[in-house]
Amino acid sequence: MDEQETNGHGRHGRAPEPGPYVRHGQRIRPDERLTRPESDRVAKRARRATRGGDRSPTFGTGRRAVVLVVSTSAAAGTAEDSAGPVLVGWLQERGYEVEGAQIVADGPEVGRALAHHLHDLPDAQRPRILVTTGGTGLAPDDATPEETRRFLDKEATGIAHALVDFGLAKLPEAAMSRGTAGSAGRTFVVNLPGSVGGVKDGITVLDPILHHIQAQLEDGLDGRSAADDGVHPPRPQAASTVSGAEAVAGSNEAEGPAAPTTTEPAVDDPVTGASGAAPEAVAGSGDPATPFARLTAEPLDADAAQAHVLTPAMGAVALFRGVVRDHDSGRSGVVGLEYSAHPDAERILGEVLGEAQADFPEVRLWAEHRVGRLAVGDDALVVAAASAHRREAFAACAELVDRIKARVPIWKKQDYTDGSHDWVGIE
DSSP: OEEEEOTTOOOBOOOOOOOOOOOTTOOOOTTOEEEOOOHHHHHHHHHHTTTTTTSOTTTTTTOEEEEEEEOHHHHHTSSOOOHHHHHHHHHHHTTOEEEEEEEEOSSHHHHHHHHIIIIISOGGGSOSEEEEESOOSSSTTOOHHHHHHTTOSEEOHHHHHHHHHHHHTTOGGGGGOOOOEEEETTEEEEEEOSSHHHHHHHHHHHTTTHHHHHHHHTTTGGGOOTTOOSSSOOOOOOSSOOTTOOOOOOTTOOSSSOOOOOOOOEEEOTTTOOEEEOOOOOBSOSOTTSOEEEEESSOOOHHHHHHHHOOTTOOEEEEEEEEOOSEETTEEOEEEEEEEEOTTHHHHHHHHHHHHHHHSTTSEEEEEEEOEEEETTOEEEEEEEEESSHHHHHHHHHHHHHHHHHHSOEEEEEEETTSOEEEESOO
């Protein structure tokens, strides 16, 4: 398989997402746009990120959740609520116990409902997740954010920004939302807009990170630890590196042993806005029998990938090359890309590779992703898989590519002939 894919690797991963994912503090010019696949493709990709053993799809099992619909007209019976059932279905799919949507009128009723669930109930009966929909706009009786803040111990401003920015890519009016998010005791509380579209966008942003939020709020509860959130189980660290390559931590790396630094060009982190060294790291060792994965600012070498995985015992080599093309999302005139990686991208890529190797033990694997600036025709991602028979090689190669795109937090800035640019994958 020598599959050539072009600019279609916009977003790799939920972070996660670390998380989703915005250019905070940067003004969007009229000649600049944010692109992403259709919302249904985004939702499918978020669901796919829960597969492959990285977390249980029903991580909310044994926990209670509440959906609070804020609508004076729905509470009076003069309008039908459509957003609440969407949230209830999503939370039930994730394993939470949800007793349908509770509908309250705008204003003080919201505060009374929040007080009941967050203060009046015994701690063991309080929900672990409380999602409101509605009352986040500028109408005189829209008071959901104000009522919510009265109960929050900590605000999660990044989540609130991510929700607005995701909606902005589709609808300018998303900027009018004033919703907040944060923790009240061990409960995560978040305000979503009252529309079905706004709720679906909110689910897309929250679904990849909800289990991380849950783990942090339950840290120390009944012996639980936030360090084990069901997503990244501990894995043995590589004992050595590939000859000639150095393991380099990102500028915001907070885990693992200190790594030697290099003089790679700096890249901006689109989540934090900070600049750090371009990651250049490997997973595995210098032994060619081990799987190999790294991020690099150097040109990728497909021949080296095939040479690494091919042995006399291998009868099939499947090769994937993701190549930069001159158009994307229906727009022509792409002249180049610039890839940026989250500081944890290197570690996550190694985990993804290790998990794929465990799922395909008879297949030898290689994966490299570029960071920094690329021209049209350059390889952005190379994945090679070799096995005794073609079926296993094809399956392992395709699965590894999908997991890299779904989980590794890498973003691209796409430049056009007219001088404009857009960001792809910041969602």
